[in-house]
Amino acid sequence: MPMEDNWMEWIAEIEGLKDTLWEGAELQLSLKYFEDYNAMPPAITFTTIPFHPNVDPESGRPCVDFLDNLSKWNTNFTMTSILLTIQ
Numbered sequence: 237m238p239m240e241d242n243w244m245e246w247i248a249e250i251e252g253l254k255d256t257l258w259e260g261a262e263l264q265l266s267l268k269y270f271e272d273y274n275a276m277p278p279a280i281t282f283t284t285i286p287f288h289p290n291v292d293p294e295s296g297r298p299c300v301d302f303l304d305n306l307s308k309w310n311t312n313f314t315m316t317s318i319l320l321t322i323q
Contacts, residue, residue, distance in 0.1 A: 244269045247283070248315070250323045258286060265298075265322070267315070274311045277303050280322070298322045 246267040252258025263286055268279040280303060282296035290299045300321055302308040 244271075246315075248319055250319055253323060258288070261286070265319075267318075276306060277309050277313070278318070280318070 246269070248265045248267060249262050250265065252261035252263065264283045266281050266283050270276060270278070280298060282291060282298065285291060285293060285296040287293070291297070292299065297303075300318075302310065302313065302321075303318075
C-alpha cells in the first residue's frame, strides 16, 4: 500500500516461506519508486531486517541481481513478481 499520499513510496509485507526458518513471519519492506520507473527498479529495503544470507544486515537491502544490476532489470517486472522473487 502507498505511504500516506505519496504514490512513489510503498510498504509491502511478504510471508516467510513454508519449511524455512522464516515460516509464519510477516516481513515488511519499503519500496521507493523513481520518476523514471519502469526504466529502472525501485529501491527496496526490509524495514525489519531478517537474518538471511541474501539480505544486507546493515541496510536491509535484499541481494537480487536485477535490483543491483540495471542490465538485468526488465520492464516487464511487476510489483508482484519483484516481491515473489524476494520472498
